Amino acid sequence: MQILITGATGNLGSAVVETLLKNIPAQNISVLVREEEKIQAIKAKGINVFQGDYDNLSALENAMANVDTVLLISASDQGNRIQQHRNVIDTAKKSGVENIAYTSRAMRNRETLAHQLMEEHFLTEDYIKASGLNYTLFRNTLYMDVLPLFTGEKVFETGIFQPAGNGKVAFALRKEMGEAMANVLSNEGYENKTYKFTNIEAYSFYDIAKALTALSGKEIKYQPADISSFQEMMKPTGIPESMLQKVIEFNTDIKNGQEDEITKDLENHLGRKPTTLEEGLKTLFEL
Numbered sequence: 001m002q003i004l005i006t007g008a009t010g011n012l013g014s015a016v017v018e019t020l021l022k023n024i025p026a027q028n029i030s031v032l033v034r035e036e037e038k039i040q041a042i043k044a045k046g047i048n049v050f051q052g053d054y055d056n057l058s059a060l061e062n063a064m065a066n067v068d069t070v071l072l073i074s075a076s077d078q079g080n081r082i083q084q085h086r087n088v089i090d091t092a093k094k095s096g097v098e099n100i101a102y103t104s105r106a107m108r109n110r111e112t113l114a115h116q117l118m119e120e121h122f123l124t125e126d127y128i129k130a131s132g133l134n135y136t137l138f139r140n141t142l143y144m145d146v147l148p149l150f151t152g153e154k155v156f157e158t159g160i161f162q163p164a165g166n167g168k169v170a171f172a173l174r175k176e177m178g179e180a181m182a183n184v185l186s187n188e189g190y191e192n193k194t195y196k197f198t199n200i201e202a203y204s205f206y207d208i209a210k211a212l213t214a215l216s217g218k219e220i221k222y223q224p225a226d227i228s229s230f231q232e233m234m235k236p237t238g239i240p241e242s243m244l245q246k247v248i249e250f251n252t253d254i255k256n257g258q259e260d261e262i263t264k265d266l267e268n269h270l271g272r273k274p275t276t277l278e279e280g281l282k283t284l285f286e287l
Contacts, residue, residue: 003185004030004063006054006088007073009038011145012103015178016071016185021045023186032063054084057091064095071101071185074124077117085124089131099190101136102128103181106170106196107258114256115249134190138181141198142250142259144171144280147208155212159221160205163230167254168207170198170262172274180269195265202260203277211278215287227252 007013008031026046052059070092075084104121128135177197209222
């Protein structure tokens, strides 16, 4: 196996590479990175390093020479993500790559999504399936790591104020999802499978407030907000309108049950139970 990891220096990509190094020889791993300053440290591990991004077709071709498997880590939503994903998929096919894996999102129903940027993940899945390549799709739950962004820096003074209602999310740590993905990539065949990496329990913001209360000794309350109240509360923060809209759409999908599906895929491919909410919050909030 010769595997290429794109987006290898991000948090998820780094976790994948870290576990792959335990499972397969370093010389069997190639990575695509944007930042020149990170190249030498990665090369020192024995990994093959190529500099480039999803818009650079010649860099993609160089990176995929003699590679049989590519893990496409989804691009940022700041650019033309769909075209960037297609560049990677098309180059893989042109280069004779046999297998492609993709980091998608675990949402219940693409037809009723509020956060339309999530649809781009499903469009990428469609394009991969139509490519004729053997594929593996990793539908990952919302990262537990982002909870401090949802709760805000002053959560221990103000509590939690979000328009998510009673909705729940099967939050899991990004590092553990990367570990499970690497275990699949290095130990299983590419048989057009879809994995849903979620925790084994789903949590509401009520659960998060309760856990933070227990961990900190301070009473934390969650106040479900309506959208207009939430918008008014956020205005003084100076958050850009486009970003505020994304937050509202995330919360709307949570409220509508898009993020609460539970599977054992993550547990099975970690070989242990995923980190619980309370354990994760203890680390994330340094409690």
